[in-house]
Amino acid sequence: MKRVFLLVLDSFGVGYSFDADKFNDVGANTFGHIAEHCYFGRANYNRLGNLNIPNLISLGLGNIYYKIKGHFPLGIMSPKKIIGSYGYASEISTAKDTSSGHWEMTGIPVLFQWDYFPCQKNSFPQKILDQIILQFRLPGILGNCHASGIEVLKNFGKQHIQTKQPIFYTSADSVLQVACHEKYFGLNNLYKLCYGIRSILDQYNLNITRVIARPFLGDNQSDFIRTGNRKDFSKPPHAITVLQKLIEEKNGYVIALGKISDIFANIGITKSIHAVGLRDLIDKTIHQIKISLDYTMVFVNFVDFDSIWGHRRDVSGYAHGLELFDRQLPKILHALHDEDILIITADHGCDPTFPGTDHTREYVPILLYNKLLRSSDIGYRKTFSDIAQTIAQYFLLSSMKYGVSIL
CATH class of the missing domain: 3.30.70.1250 (Phosphopentomutase)
Structure with missing residues (x-):
């Protein structure tokens, strides 16, 4: 049985990217700064102490940070054993928004320019x-x-x-x-x-x-x-995504949880499931893992990290959300079948300690887990589209134009 579960921790960047200067985001570091605030006791509302995410760390999250920064985040130790494959990716899309990040990870980077409303007041024509x-x-x-x-x-x-x-x-x-x-x-x-x-x-x-x-x-x-x-x-996607290929080439299924269906204008989606809040999304994700059929991709966006904690500069809330997700992660891993692939990633950064309230241009983590694969360092990936190419190869779909398969 072939199934993929793609979980997007919306805005969970792991350090400013090589082109962050073009976005005025040099110094942004969502993961590192959250861990730092926890370490120094500046994120103790509704939680306490160091950032406690041992299951994400066992998948290789801390090692990703070490590869980028040369050390582990404050308060986080190297795991005794890594059970997943880990790497990080930069974005080639021209923007750092939700649509660009999600479209790129499905194989169609945004290489054109979006229009904007730049005026702070009287913004709209x-x-x-x-x-x-x-x-x-x-x-x-x-x-x-x-x-x-x-x-x-x-x-x-x-x-x-x-x-x-x-x-x-x-x-x-x-x-x-x-x-x-x-x-x-x-x-x-x-x-x-x-x-x-x-x-x-x-x-x-x-x-x-x-x-x-x-x-x-x-x-x-x-x-x-x-x-x-x-x-x-x-706006509808400007090209054929890996989601559409799965449906058209293999008569497969794409189950969208959270705002995924909206991001893709419901194109390449066979079923959309509404959920409100992080815990509801986690519970419904686990349920889909238990019931999903062969040739199914379950695509989940955990929006609270971005909309509630990132944009609102709520470090304690962000840390609490990561810890809640981490506590439920063993249930997700346990529900997987032997052939299933789990990918945990992000679509951009939104450092809650950084000036302003906008997204931040950062590298994103790629954590890949399969019960039968050995853990490995999958290195630096030049585009989020490596995720799409990986999914295409796994499901034996025609190749995407962008990206190199992790497999």
Whole structure:
């Protein structure tokens, strides 16, 4: 039975990459800085002490860091035994966003330029706003700026409830985000609005990666909270991914958990499973390992590392999440069949100690586990697409254009 389980620890970089200077990210180090803060007692909210992730370390995570930095992270020791294969990869895509990272690991790096909304204030073109307001009969919009998700709720949430004006905001990524209250604006109305905005951006030939619906609840600044009903309206992939090849060439299955289906505009996905929160995603991943059929790829994005802890600069939360994942990792490994391949990686960095709230250009780990394979050092990989080429070789698919198989 051939099955692949690709788990993305969203934003878990392992040190700034060789081209980080182009992104103003020299010095970023998601893994190392989290471990450092834990070591010095600066990440003790809801947890305590050194970063405790022995199972990830046994797969070779600490050794990856040693290869890059020449030493283990503070508070983390060399494992007595390594049970997996380990390496790290740099990105050849032109950006450091979610879509670019995921598309590249499925074999289609983004070698073109996305469009952006660079202005910090009055971020969106007025002609586009006018069309959106007219088409959807909106009383106006709020925000129209660069901001974090929590910041816009504090600044505009109360006014949104009073006026029913959607909150529009963006970031350094190629995104247009819309925050609306699930009760006072309506979740379905928010989805319809974002779907329409996606069409309008495409009409203007704006190459914006995603329009993101950001629903929230609460009645005032003190209790506004984003819900788990986020939905991304993405550009479709620009080429054939390894996901599509598995379905078309082998009549295989691609099971998407978390926001994976949204990232690929539901292309190359046979089933999408909704999950909210890290523990729910882990539990549903284990369930899929137990029930998945031959020629199945289960693709999971653990978004909380990025959206809740990375962007919000919550080091304690990030460390706590890593430790929770690590405690459940033995259940994942135990559920695997002999021929299964497990790959744990990331799509970019988001160092919670680094200035700003944006993603960081970092190397990502590649941890590969199979019960029948010897542990090995798979070295430095020049592109995330090595993951796609590995999956293609394993399933005996036609080769991808980019990448070299780890196998």
